[in-house]
Amino acid sequence: MSFFFKQIVIGIQLGSQYVLVALGLTLIFGILDISHFAHGHMYMIGAYLLYILMVLGGVNYWLALIICMAALAVAGVIVERVIYRPLQGSPSINSFIAAIGMILFLEALVRGIQPTSLNVPKPIDRTVTFLGITMEVQRLIVIAGAIIFIVLLQLFIKRTRLGTAIEAMAQDREGAALVGISVSRMSALTFAVATALAAAAAVLMAPVAYIAPEMGSVLVLKAFVIVVLGGLGSIKGAIFGGYLLGILEALAIAYISSAYKDVFAFGVLIIILAIRPTGLFGGREA
Amino acid sequence: MKKYGKPAALFVILAIAIALPLLLNMSRRGKFQIQVFTIAMIWAIATLSLNLILGYTGQACLAHGAFFGIGAYAFAICVERVGINFWPSILIACLVTATLGFLVGLPSLRTKGPYFAIVTLCFNVIVYNVFENWTWLSGGIKGQTVTIPSYLGERWVRYYLVLACLVLVLIIERQIVKSLLGSSLIAIRSNENLTEAVGISSFRNKLLSFTVSCFLVGLAGALFAMEKGSVDTTVTNYLYSFYILIYLLIGGVATLAGPVVGAIGIFYLLERIQSLKEFRFLIFGLILVVVIIYLPMGVVGGIKQFWEWAKDKWGKPAEAPE
DSSP: OHHHHHHHHHHHHHHHHHHHHHHHHHIIIIIIOOOOTTHHHHHHHHHHHHHIIIIITOOOHHHHHHHHHHHHHHHHHHHIIIIIGGGTTSOHHHHHHHHHHHHHHHHHHHHHHOOSOBOOOOSSOOEEEETTEEEEHHHHHHHHHHHHHHHHHHHHHHHSHHHHHHHHHHHOHHHHHHTTOOHHHHHHHHHHHHHHHHHHHHHHHTTTSOBOTTHHHHHHHHHHHHHHHHOTTOHHHHHHHHHHHHHHHHHHHHHTOSTTHHHHHHHHHHHHHHHSTTOSSOOSOO | OGGGHHHHHHHHHHHHHHHHHHHHTTSHHHHHHHHHHHHHHHHHHHHHHHIIIIIITOOOOOOHHHHHHHHHHHHHHIIIIIOOOHHHHHHHHHHHHHHHHHHHHHHHTTSOHHHHHHHHHHHHHHHHHHHHHOHHHHOTTTOEEOOOOGGGOSHHHHHHHHHHHHHHHHHHHHHHHHSHHHHHHHHHHHOHHHHHHTTOOHHHHHHHHHHHHHHHHHHHHHHHHHHHSEEOGGGGOHHHHHHHHHHHHHHOTTOSHHHHHHHHHHHHHHHHTGGGTTHHHHHHHHHHHHHHHHOTTHHHHHHHHHHHHHHHHHSOOOSOOO
16 A cells, blocks of 8 residues: 555656646746747756756755746746747747747757766755655655745735736736736746746756756656646646646556556547547637 | 740759769769768658648648658568568558558547647657557567668669659649649638638548648658668657658748758758767757748748749839739
């Protein structure tokens, strides 16, 4: 039984990273209608930045977390300004293709400099035993960190003026523009928040996983699966879907087959989209 | 004079393409270049197939890497394990790919825009995973070798075979685009709802376009397996979907010359700067972003636009307005 519980905890921890990445993606995809496919590669850049700061620069882990989030927030704004802003008004597939260009660029950049995968040391390298389950502390940090960021995001969106402006744009873009919300400033803000969340996920996960140039590509596909299933722009959907996918994946690895785990996740997406072409909860035309 | 300008240009290009291996065969280093051009033309066929579904029908399929690999494997397995002759095997590979394309198209073409791109990309990842893990099918890391008939042993024979296929595919695509089907596809690309409203079944046309596209990319895959002499799991990688997309977009969507120029030009360039290794894709990622922002019709589309603009500006004035 404790084996099963351990898998559940690992699933929640896997899900935590999915939730953080999918939250950013659902904000961008749902609110701005940009299929930001390079989101997973921003996550990858976050992980490498952590490596540079922590291993090469000797910065404290928690300080590195804040620096990474801030730096990636700026990077997100730059990506929005330089790449997606000029594509406004062109078919939505064009921004998808621009994102693929970004993926090739970022992956080649990192792979060209450092082709092999790297390890980041754990800030607290210990294990705890609770109810017969032995766990690495870092896995619990991932879970706790994700919860903190989810709560912070909720507070930001519900309680601050900027956050409510983002929500207003999610509900009705033209209406929001009509009452004087600057759409372009909100786009930049959305990108900043979303990319900072991806950086947080990367920094939390890096010590328990290895970091590699291609770590972002499958992750972003999974995040898309979550976003589409959870409903575009739906924060609740992203949280629910992320944890669910994490737990299902952990159980699939433990009990069925680790080689085919991605096949299950993406197969489910194809089946669901075949039945409901606009996602499980999204009634909107793509 | 003007009337014969275009056929004459095409004739010259074809003549150069036919003469090229003869010239390359003369030098020792040139011999290896023949294979580079052969593979470049195979990619041109794959890019033309993507052009049909993305360029003319407006559906961004990101599974062409998977279908390319399926075509290559279907061909290799037919020749090696089933023991079918070379030519029927190519046809079977195309048919297998087209059938799979039809089956994948049935659910996935109900989705639109980026959703379709995501679904097809997911399919590609699934195919890649299956080929990686199901070693009975894929032959594992070693892959599957292909023995080809002895009369195809020389590089230049295979070059002409691929060239003939490329010309055939170009003619097929031209006929499709000029036909009523082509007009329907372009109408779907411009406005799907309006197309439905005037009584054209957009789903059926999209499915047809997708199936034909898969048939052609299957051909490219089979030719690739023939040229390489073996296939391994990398042919199903979704990176190939991205590469084909890059060839198409940089060359020019919705033109017949664009995919050929894009695929052969970029593939040849990539081979030339092989010493840069990974940094090549850094450059190409950058070019892709710049092209999609500033030159959404690609190089050939850009040249066409410039030509029109130049004719307006410097050419003889058109009929005076009444």
